[in-house]
Amino acid sequence: MIKYSFKNDYSEGAHPNILHALISTNLEQQDGYGGDVYCHKASSIIKERLNSPNSDIHFVSGGTQANLIVISSILRPYESVIAASTGHINTHETGAIEATGHKINTVEKEDGKLTAKDIEQILIGHTDEHMVKPRMVYISNSTEIGTVYTKNELEEIYNYCRQNDLYLFLDGARLGSAICARDNDMTIEGLCKLVDVFYIGGTKNGALIGEAIVINNDRIKENFRFNMKQKGALLAKGRLLGLQFYELFKDGLYFELAKHANSMAAMLSSEFERLGYTFLTESTSNQIFPILPNNIIDKLNEMYAFYTWSSIDDKNSSIRLVTSWATKEESVSSFIEDLRRLTNEFSK
Amino acid sequence: MIKYSFKNDYSEGAHPNILHALISTNLEQQDGYGGDVYCHKASSIIKERLNSPNSDIHFVSGGTQANLIVISSILRPYESVIAASTGHINTHETGAIEATGHKINTVEKEDGKLTAKDIEQILIGHTDEHMVKPRMVYISNSTEIGTVYTKNELEEIYNYCRQNDLYLFLDGARLGSAICARDNDMTIEGLCKLVDVFYIGGTKNGALIGEAIVINNDRIKENFRFNMKQKGALLAKGRLLGLQFYELFKDGLYFELAKHANSMAAMLSSEFERLGYTFLTESTSNQIFPILPNNIIDKLNEMYAFYTWSSIDDKNSSIRLVTSWATKEESVSSFIEDLRRLTNEFSK
Amino acid sequence: MIKYSFKNDYSEGAHPNILHALISTNLEQQDGYGGDVYCHKASSIIKERLNSPNSDIHFVSGGTQANLIVISSILRPYESVIAASTGHINTHETGAIEATGHKINTVEKEDGKLTAKDIEQILIGHTDEHMVKPRMVYISNSTEIGTVYTKNELEEIYNYCRQNDLYLFLDGARLGSAICARDNDMTIEGLCKLVDVFYIGGTKNGALIGEAIVINNDRIKENFRFNMKQKGALLAKGRLLGLQFYELFKDGLYFELAKHANSMAAMLSSEFERLGYTFLTESTSNQIFPILPNNIIDKLNEMYAFYTWSSIDDKNSSIRLVTSWATKEESVSSFIEDLRRLTNEFSK
Amino acid sequence: MIKYSFKNDYSEGAHPNILHALISTNLEQQDGYGGDVYCHKASSIIKERLNSPNSDIHFVSGGTQANLIVISSILRPYESVIAASTGHINTHETGAIEATGHKINTVEKEDGKLTAKDIEQILIGHTDEHMVKPRMVYISNSTEIGTVYTKNELEEIYNYCRQNDLYLFLDGARLGSAICARDNDMTIEGLCKLVDVFYIGGTKNGALIGEAIVINNDRIKENFRFNMKQKGALLAKGRLLGLQFYELFKDGLYFELAKHANSMAAMLSSEFERLGYTFLTESTSNQIFPILPNNIIDKLNEMYAFYTWSSIDDKNSSIRLVTSWATKEESVSSFIEDLRRLTNEFSK
Structure with a gap:
């Protein structure tokens, strides 16, 4: 019997406010394809929250869709995008970016975070027309392994990109968690000045479905909806996306939800530390990667759903x-209790 | 003041049953990406309704997405798809099919319906490797201009496709309306034997979002989910799609809703006929295209939202x-009343 | 026994001057990929001949390659190209343009020539992001059916394109023949001011292989060689292309060859006219399309190779x-003699 | 003054036999697009030499073109190709493979050669539809860094591919050099039984232009010419390709030329060894990568053209x-003499 699943952050439906809003507006007639009043309201409230009135906001269904549309809409055919090898576009999108014609230049990074130096190494290796021309940098925040970029780190990347005519794109599938991480010093409104385009992940933070793409750089705004339509991303009932983001942003619900997720992860982390366990990565976001003996993992897996991430040595693995x-909180407490008990048992 | 919008069939949200089901299942933890119990239940109930246990069912967000995934997953790079020039893939998908690398061979058809003869004309014109190789036929039912294929017409196309090694794909964005059209003699379960793949449109018949792709031909089933993921169509919370189709099919709601839509269109049609107006196309589905004097159109447009479709002559146009x-029904009655009044006024 | 083939203009090898130049330069060491001295010399001599020092010149292997590289290098993903339905890109390139992701918007034209009005009709029909955005116009000169654009016709198209932010691309696979057509009033140097990009066909006018792309518009020059390399068009021994164009242009050989081809076609045309035959199209270039009784066609086909182009009625067809x-000239005379004889015989 | 260029193997034109054959057949009328008698003869002679009557032979212009056509013609949209990170498709084709929609899964290899174990590591990491599905293995022989696969190594890869439903594709841009390498134990005819498809490089071994694609696996033969045409690879005067391969294979000239190239490289290698220099890679083919002090490299570069390949430490680099x-031979002798002199000078 599985008591609780820690497999991912999209196991449940949506925050109740969203469902109530769907019901209360259900029979209103609204224009299709994002022309509805809720998309407009959501766009306004997000731009206000970002203090970035000139940004363009577009709503799409999911992260892979956001990534492939943003990247393919910006790059010319021979241009490539630079990413950490752990980047979602490189590992878990079934070649979606390549399917739009573009190479991903990857850098191996233990912490999943790119630096200006990493990017420079790629540029140095690409010198003429026999090679792709790197033109964009893709980063995830929080990363696929739970780490969070500091303000300094982002500024360094941004400056390097500016100086080298590279677009900077931030995949924010878990942006809420990054912004609300306990050691984060970057504001969400600050992003509008540091990245050309990013998206605010809804699916993994309380929405049923939906990501809000925020385009800050004027040069990549033009005709963006054509790209969306061509890739099958313009929902006929766009209201479904607009309404959710309006609910998430009108009173700061988006950040409350992210804080809660982070605090639940922190509760777990603290206990792992207290019990003397280490981690694969230093995460302050809603994904943690503790390293455990395989026999404890097996026992935990009978009670909780989660992924075993990587093998550390013959006897230990990291889990996510x-x-x-x-x-x-009660699910977390229950897990902690079982972890303590198993740690005790197996240490004898 | 607009009394009612007849612009399209996706102006409102979802049938209330769907919203209630979303709420009642909201906090259940379910596997992501279509691995949830509702996708399984929906798939089962649809296959049962279709009496086609070996069909594969996949849920995606919208029609353009369904079309581009189905077509690109089947065709080899040099193969093309044959469509009526009015086909949605040819006119209103921003080149989504071409963006996956495939040419659309079009045939001009006043009624929007392909025949075996039309298809043959395309094949005759494609003789060697300097031309694309037509390999698939795309039809819409009901068509983009409201017409409905008869069983005989479908069988003729099917037989021709079988004999000529062509895949047959039916775009069912408005399949409910086609199946429930008053003069339709084709059953939905019959489709499984006549087309290789089709989809059941949810968005335009009561769902918030969603189309159910039904693959009948074994040769095109393999690894279909890879194609979905690559095109950004595997929703993390796939439950949103499964749950809706379960609600729509568990008790026949899907067909009730389509019948209602058709009967509302029929009420309108009858009145246009009674008043002596003609139509651009003979439609028995939920889209009608009456021809009206432009001055009456202008007056109606002050009270009702709808598209003017095409200019007939200097003084008359068709509307959709x-x-x-x-x-x-009260919205329809109101429209009819206004139409009568205006007809009266302007005929003096 | 076939006395001569009139099937196409690429049946023989290259003009002897070209082969001699290949031999005399064979053992020189030259840089690869177009960095050789002959590509530079050819580029210079062509720009001089065109009186267009700021044009960029690139050499590629063939027409389909030129077309797909030019078009895909210019258009953004959702943009399309407008062409006559007879255009080579639409009929005889196995979907090469669509394979790069772009739709071709076609206009049916009996004479194979687009007008500003034709282009306007396409623009009028493309109004929003649900449709592709036409951004380029493709014309062939001479056309696939032998016709030639007048200067006025080209200017009209050019002006329309300028006013509507459309790029104009001229496929010059048979440009020599067009420029040297007896009723042509357009100069090749004039093209640099009227089209954004065109190519000078070598393969069909004396070269073994090769087309020279001429880019006049600064906005589409950047990084063009990246596109060439990506599509497999940068030949390691680029000298093969440069040397040929240098030979063809250093003394005007290119135009002499085209004039000869045209005059041979004119000899044929005159005789067809004299004998009372009509033509499918009015051609003054090196392709003619006379209409003949099928029995005469059959007899001619026993002695000469050529394509039967289209059926005119039960008894007559056009040939190419x-x-x-x-x-x-002796091959032409021989054909004329046989034509006269057969005409005589069958008219009895 | 540059005495000789060792930059690459495509600095000169073609073997004189080829040019003579071009001249002696120049005015024959031949069918276009590979339908000529020389393509047929070349195809026959190659199949005979390969002792593989059921293989299909196709001629294309260059290596990037061959690679992109072969790979894109075989893979379905979500499938990927595995390559060493040094593979030409990964480094020097401007993203040509990705431009056809496919990801390259790379493995870092110091010697540029893949093993079954390398391939297995990639397969293990690709488990479900969120990742691409590796379906093909790409190897180069000789590799981009001069190494050559042994028969055992190829058999091991082949067996692994067979067991795991992977296609094996060998890039033979320098296949002549590999087959004629002094320690090679693999025959060219043996390749037909060990790889699904490969190509025989002409451009780098005596031809003006051209690679001969050899398809051994029946499953990938169908409609291959459609793919060639779509990618712009069907030359109108295909005779240019056929004739060259006929000349190269009718009397074994292809292998004589490769042997000569290898022996020239071996002369250089022996001297480097004799003088106590080491190499970046162990090459027995026509590319060698000796490591030299930077000051000697600078001096050599004033007299000979070649690429500096990689920095070894502060004072030494490898050259190619x-x-x-x-x-x-006199160019090699001259280089050796200068190398001896400089080694002497700088060692004082």
């Missing part, structure tokens, strides 16, 4: 635990 | 009126 | 006769 | 020297 807006 | 599961 | 730089 | 069918 993900918390969300919907994770209840 | 679309009804849906949510169209109330 | 193509002459080239290598067509000898 | 490439020999060809056209490299004269």
Whole structure:
């Protein structure tokens, strides 16, 4: 019997406010394809929250869709995008970016975070027309392994990109978690000045579906909706996306939910530390990667769902635990209790 | 003041049953990406309804997405798809099919319906490797201009495709309306034997979002989910799609809603006929295209939203009126009353 | 026994001057990929001949390659190209343009020539992001059916394109023949002011292989060689292309060859006219399309190779006769003699 | 003054036999697009030499073109190709493979050669539809860094591919050099039984232009010419390709030329060894990568053209020297003399 699943942050439906809003507006007639009043309201409230009135906001269904549309809409055919080898576009999108014709230049990074130096190494290796021309940098925040970029790190990347005519794109599938991480010093409104385009992940932070793409650089705004339509991303009932983001942003719900997810992960982390366990990566976001003896992992897996991430040595592996807006403290407490008990048992 | 919009069949949200189901299942933890219990239940109930246990069912967000995934997953790079020039893939998908690398061979058809003869004309014109190789036929039912294929017409196309090694794909964005059209003699379960792949449109018949792709031909089933993921169509919370189709199919709601939409369109049609107006196309589905004097169109447009479709002559145009599961009889009656009054006024 | 083939203008090898130049330079060491001295010399001599020092010149292997590189290098993903339905890119390139992701918007034209009005009709029909955005116009000169654009016609198209932010691309696979057509009033140097990009066909006018792309518009010059390399068009021994164009342009050989081809076609045309035959199209270039009784066609086909182009009625068809730089007057005379004889015989 | 260029094996034109054959057949009328008698003869002679009557032979212009056509014609959209990170498709084709929609899964290899174990590591990491599905293995022989696969190594890869439903593709841009390498134990005819498809490089071994694609696996033969045409690879005067391969294979000239190139490289290698220099890679083919002090490299570069390949430490770098069918022994001797002198000078 599985008591709770820590497999991911999209196991539950949506925050109740969203469902109530769907019901209360259900029979209104609205224009299709994002022309509805809720998309407009959501766009306004997000731009206000970002203090970035000139940004363009577009809503799409999911992260892979956001990534492939943003990247393919910006790059010319021979241009490539630079990413950490752990980047979602490189590992878990079934070649979606290549399917639009573009190479991903990867850099191996233990912490999943690119630096200006990493990017420079790629540029140095690409010198003429026999090679792709790197033109964009893709980063995820928080990363696929739970780490979070500091303001300094982002500024360094940004400056390097500016100086080298590279576009900077931030995949924010878990942006809420990054912004609300306990050691984060970057504001969400600050992003509008540091990246050309990013997206605010809804699916993994309380929405049923949906990511809000924020385009800050004027040069990549033109005709963006053509790209969306061509890739099958313009929903006929766009209201479904607009309404959710309006609910998430009108009173700061988006950040409350992310804080909750992070605090549930922090509760887990603290206990792992207290019990003397180490981690694969230093995460302050809603994904943690503790390293455990395989026999304890097996026992935990009988009670909780989660992914075993990587093998550390013959006897130990890292696991991934993900918390969300919907994770209840009691589920975390239950896990902690079982972890303590198993640690005790097996240490004898 | 607009009394009602007949612009399309996706102006409202979802049938209330769907919203209630979303709420009642909201906090259940479910596997992501279509691995949830509702996708499984929806798939089962659809296959049962289709009496086609060996069909594969996949849920995606919208029609353009369904079309581009189905077509690009089947065709080899040099193969093309044959469509009526009015086909949605040819006119209103921003080149989504071409963006996956494939040419559309088009045939001009006044009624929007292909025949075996049309297809043959394309094949005759494609003889060697200097030309694309037509390998698939795309038809819409009901068509983009409201017409419906008869069983005989479908069988003729099917037989021709079988004999000529062509795949047959039916775009069912408005399949409910086609199946429930008053003069339709084709059953939905019959489709499984006549087309290689089709989709059941949810967005335009009561769902918030979603189309159910039904693959009948074994040769095109393999690894279909890879194609979905690559095109950004595997929703993390796939439950949103499964749950809706389960609600729509568990008790026949899907067909009730389509019947209602059709009957509202029929009410409108009858009145246009009674008043002596003609139509651009013979439609028995939920889209009708009456021809009216431009001055009456202008007056109607002050009270009702709808598209003017095409210019007939200096003084007359066709308009498109679309009804849906949510169209109330009182809205139709109101329109009819205004139409009568205006007809009267302007005929003096 | 076939006395001569009028099937196309690429049946023979290259003009002897070219082969001699290949031999005399064979053992020189030259840089690869177009960095050789002959590509530079050819580029200079062409720009001089065109009186267009700021044009960029690139050499590629063939027409389909030129077309797909030019078009895909210019258009953004959702943009399309407008062409006559007879255009080579639409009929005889196996979907090469669509394979780079772009739709071709076609206009049916009996004479194979687009007008500003035709282009306007396409623009009028493309109004929003649900449709592709036409951004380029593709014309062939001479056309695939032998016709030639007048200066006025080109200016009209050019002006329309300028006013509507459309790029104009001229496929010059048979540009020599067009420029040297007896009723042509357009100069090749004039093209640099009227089209954004065109190519000068070598393969069909005396070269072994090769087309010279001429880019006049600064906005589409950047990084063009990246596109060439990506599409497999940068030949390691680029000298092969440069040397040929240098030979063709250093003394005007290119135009002499085209004139010869045209004059051979004109000899044929005159005789068809004299004998009372009509033509499918009014051609003054090196392709003519006379209409003949099918029984005469059958007899001619026993002695000469050529394509039967289209059926006119039960008893008559059009054929295509193509002459080239290598067509000898004696072959033409022989054909004329046989035509006269057969006409005589069958008219009895 | 540059005495000789060792930059690459495509600095000169073609072997004189080829040019003579071009001249002696120049005015024959031949069918276009590979339908000529020389393509047929070349195809026959190659199949005979390969002792593989059921293989299909196709001629294309260059290596990037061959690679992109072969790979894109075989893979379905979500499938990927595995390559060493040094593979030409990964480094020097401007993203040509990705431009056809496919990801390259790379493995870092110091010697540029893949093993079954390398391939297995990639397969292990690709488990579900969120990742591309590796379906093909790409190897180069000789590799981009001069190494050559042994028969055992190829058999091991082949067996692994068979067991795991992977296609094996060998890039033979320098296949002549590999087959004629002094320690090679693999025959060219043996390749037909060990790889699904490969190509025989002409451009780098005596031809003006051209690679011969050899398809051994029946499953990938169908409609291959459609792919060629779509990618712009069907030359109108295909005779240019056929004739060259006929000349190269009718009397074994292809292998003589490769042997000569290898022996010239071996002369250079022996001297480097004799003088106590080491190499970046162990090459027995026509590309060698000796490591030299930077000051000697600078001096050599004033007299000979070659690429500095990689920095070894502060004072030493590897250089690449490439020999060809056209490299004269006197050029090699001259280089050796200068190398001895400089080694002497700088060692004082």
